[in-house]
Amino acid sequence: MFESLTVGAREVVRGAVEHAERTGSDTVGEPELLLALLDRTGSPAAAALDTLGARRESLAGELAVDRRRGGISAADAAALADLGIDVDEIVARVERSHGAGALADGPRRAGRGKRVRRRFTPEGKAVLERSLRIAGGRGDRHIGEEHLLLALTARPGPAGSVLAGHGVTYDAVVRVLESARPAGRDS
Incomplete structure (x- = not known):
């Protein structure tokens, strides 16, 4: 599948691995893919995000809170609050006892001189697989950044929830992409 990715989409995948490294996560998932996508400019995906009013700082901030x-997403925290469970209070208590970021995915320990290889989570892999199906369904021969964005919005998940909270839904992205797509164009 990697050979089907455009140069920009490959850079998003590499960027996702770099985001995982920077945060100390041993896995690459939806949040890292979204952060890497937000780093890119000049692509149909970046244009769609801009048109829909999604701002990197706000999206990245929400992803950091979820991490x-x-x-636990903002939507999940709100649902738990309806049951009388204050997620932020629980997180604060855990962090008082175990340190800041105690609930965040932490780094794996590599053996001496060994480099930790970041693996994709099942959800991260599913985004890549979904982007392939979306590209095929749109009649595109390659997987571009726009297909990755569509795949992130196509199913519920950490990135999809944050995006939806900012009005970036699958249908909204399709509308923006279709309005910018010349007739008969293949990505």
Whole structure:
């Protein structure tokens, strides 16, 4: 599948691995893919995000809060609050006892002189697989950054929830991409 990725999409995948390295995560998942996608400019995906009013700082901030909560999204935290569970209070208590970021995915320990290889989570792999199906369904021969964005919005997940909270839904992205796509164009 990697050979089907455009240069930009490959850079998103590499960037996702770099985001995982910077945060100390041993896995690459939806949040890292979204962060890497947000780093890119000049692509159909970047244009769609801009058109829909999504701002990198706001999206990245929400992803950081979710990571601090151990992956619990704002929507999940709100649902738990309806049950009387204050997720932020629980996180604060855990961090008082175990240190800041205790619930965040932490680094694996590599053996001496060994480099840790970041692996994709099942959800991260599913985004890549979904982007292939989306590209095929749109009649495109290559997987571009726009297909990765569509794949992130196509199913519920950490990135999809954050995006949806900013009005970036699958249908909204399709509308923006279709309005910018010349007739008969193949990505």
